[in-house]
Amino acid sequence: MQSDRSLIVGQILSWIPPHAVSNTILDVAFAEQEPPVAVNVVHPRPIAWNALMRPVSDAIFEHKVMSNPLPLIPFSEWLEKLESAAKDASEETMKHIVCVFISMTRRNSLPT
Secondary structure, three states: OOOOOOEEEOOEEOOOOHHHHHHHHHHHHOOOOOOOOOOOOOOOOOEEHHHHHHHHHHHHHHOOOOOOOOOEEEHHHHHHHHHHHHHOOOHHHHHHHHHHHHHHHHOOOOOO
16 A cells, blocks of 8 residues: 555535634524524535645645655545455554554545
8 A cells, every 4th residue: 555545535525624613603502592403514615525635635746745646536446445455465554454444434534
């Protein structure tokens, strides 16, 4: 996996900064009207995942962290590469592969 790094391409990125969520909670909590039973906080202008990942890839290359820009690939392709790398992996590499996948799964960050 070391020589074949890539960034995962998802569909839509709708992250909300923590301070925006906190402000929304405070607005609802201290509103004069009784708040609704539930409040759904969503980003008003989500962007394509590539709009964030392409500059990240470019910056990694420009700052000479990598000798080539990281390719943006679909999650399904990344997962195939991960599975392929795991087939003949050393014990140490396998620990890393498992840790990456478990970390993504636990955070519910697996792209759809």
